[in-house]
Amino acid sequence: MKDEIAQLRAEYQAPPLLESDLDENPLVEFQRWFALAIEKEPFEANAMTLATCDLQGRPSARVVLLKELDEAGFVFFSNYESHKGKELSDNPQASLLFHWPSQHRQVRIEGRVERLSAEASDAYFASRPRGAQIGAWVSLQSQPVESRDLLQQRRAQLEEKFGQQPIERPRNWGGYRLLPEQMEFWQGQPDRLHDRLHYVRQPTGGWKRQRLMP
Numbered sequence: 001m002k003d004e005i006a007q008l009r010a011e012y013q014a015p016p017l018l019e020s021d022l023d024e025n026p027l028v029e030f031q032r033w034f035a036l037a038i039e040k041e042p043f044e045a046n047a048m049t050l051a052t053c054d055l056q057g058r059p060s061a062r063v064v065l066l067k068e069l070d071e072a073g074f075v076f077f078s079n080y081e082s083h084k085g086k087e088l089s090d091n092p093q094a095s096l097l098f099h100w101p102s103q104h105r106q107v108r109i110e111g112r113v114e115r116l117s118a119e120a121s122d123a124y125f126a127s128r129p130r131g132a133q134i135g136a137w138v139s140l141q142s143q144p145v146e147s148r149d150l151l152q153q154r155r156a157q158l159e160e161k162f163g164q165q166p167i168e169r170p171r172n173w174g175g176y177r178l179l180p181e182q183m184e185f186w187q188g189q190p191d192r193l194h195d196r197l198h199y200v201r202q203p204t205g206g207w208k209r210q211r212l213m214p
Contacts, residue, residue: 011190012104012188012189012190012194013104013190014103014104014105014187014188014189016187016189016195017185017187017195017197019197019209019211022185022197022209024206024207024209025207026180026183026185026199026207026209027069027071027073027180027183029185030069030107030183031069033100033105033107033185034046034069034098036103037098037100037103037105040100040102040103041100041102041103042102044065045100046066046067047063047064047065047066047098048063048064048065048066048074048076048096048097048098049061049062049063049096049097049099050062050063050064050076050084050094050095050096051094051096051097052084052087052088052091052094053087053091053093053094054087054090054091055090055091060083060084060087062084064076064078067124067175068124068175068177072177072179073111073177073178073180074096074109074177074178074180075116075175075176075177075178076175076178077121077124077125077173077175077176078141078173078174078176079139079140079141079142079170079172079173080115080172080173080174081140081141081142081172082141082142083141083142085141088113088176092112092113092114093110093111093112093113094110094111094178095108095109095110096108096109096110096178097109104187104188105185105186105187105188106184106185106186107183107184107185107186108182108183108184108186109178109180109182109183109184110180110181110182110183111178111179111180111181111182112179112181113176113177113178113179114176114177114179115174115175115176115177116174116175116176116177118174121169121173121174121175122168122169124175125168125169125173125174126166126169130167133167133169134155134158134159134162134167135155136169136170136173137158137167137170138151138154138155138158139151180201181200181201182198182199182200182201183198183199184196184197184198184199184212185197185198189214192214193214194214195211195214196211196212196213196214197209197210197211197212198211198212
């Protein structure tokens with residue numbers, strides 16, 4: 001197995017990524033890359049790795065889904081009492097990573113995370129399929145559960161409780177927005193001489209862009 005893993009590699013053949021190809025605003029450029037990813041990627045172009053850290057400096061990461069994108073930042077939703085929710089409460093700094101393998105592209109984002117307003121979370125929750133709405137009530141996210149049967153029993157109980165009435169958002173569930181302070185656009189290149197164009201938000205407004213060594 002060790003030798004098999006060592007031999008796993010892919011050669012990238014994408015065109016070079018030049019400074020002149022990218023917008024001065026990384027959020028504008030991200031929208032271009034994301035539109036292409038939606039067109040080209042076979043499954044969940046909006047999947048992103050969310051990395052958080054506790055107060056002892058121990059990191060954790062998981063894949064979540066981007067659900068909104070605006071001029072302020074990147075929006076996702078979760079249970080506020082989950083593992084990631086507790087870490088974001090204690091340390092509201094996080095990183096996102098989008099990986100689009102069919103295009104040999106990655107985008108890495110770092111910044112501060114804030115909760116959405118209750119009204120914004122309510123609006124998104126109301127747009128979810130009913131099954132997903134019930135699921136938000138069923139799951140005490142990140143808490144131990146003895147079996148899947150117990151999870152299904154809890155689901156059945158809540159389906160009976162709600163009946164056909166509208167389902168309100170649980171107060172411990174809602175949205176987050178990551179406000180980007182740094183963004184890096186990565187394009188795979190032959191011989192591992194990858195392109196990395198890195199943006200840093202400036203205190204006076206706007207962004208500074210520089211190329212990083214691969």
